[in-house]
Amino acid sequence: MKSTITIDVELDENKVPQDITWVATASTAEQAKRAKAIMLSLWDGAERAALRIDLWTKEMMVDEMADFFYQSIMTMADTYGRATQYHDQVNDMKAFAQAFYKRFQEKQLEQQKAT
Template sequence: MAGMHKSKIELNIELDENRVPENLHWTAEDGGISNEEAKAIMLSVWDSNAKESLRIDLWTKDMPVDEMKVFFYQTLVSMSDTFNRATQDEKMTATMKDFCDYFAEKLELKK
């Protein structure tokens, strides 16, 4: 039997004197990513003992608001895709996608 493969994703955060993120970098060697810059990171972890999600949301001082809006939109779309893959709940996925369309429309992200 083959040994278990381990994979690591590394986040590096540089903070200013007030502990506000100035620089974010991430590495995922299995994915070919090495010390790539990011302007924002959203990380969710499920704590099965407490039955709750734990979150880390970080963005740099220079993350433009218009890019943050697109980041949120794309994250919501991705979450609805992941929800569908995880649950096969087509009806709720369609509802989530409708909200994503509404979100994009209200923020004037879709031309």
């Protein structure tokens, strides 16, 4: 079985992502789904290097970006754990993600108090 994932990025006049949509042939969704951001990582085994595409639209708010990063780090930790069974490192990654998100929330509160 083969599935094709198509990601379309509409750019504005300054080549800033304006709209991101995606669809997968193996999905049950009938229409393309919208996204405000995408982080795509591919592993090049020959070069031993991560290849990345990181895009976000102007609509992406800072709090959404913090949520996106927090959830991404947590799910990367879970994936790493399933692949390696190195639970100590999984716990370290999750602790970092939680500390990162807590610091973001503190920063938001500081900014709210300042206004």
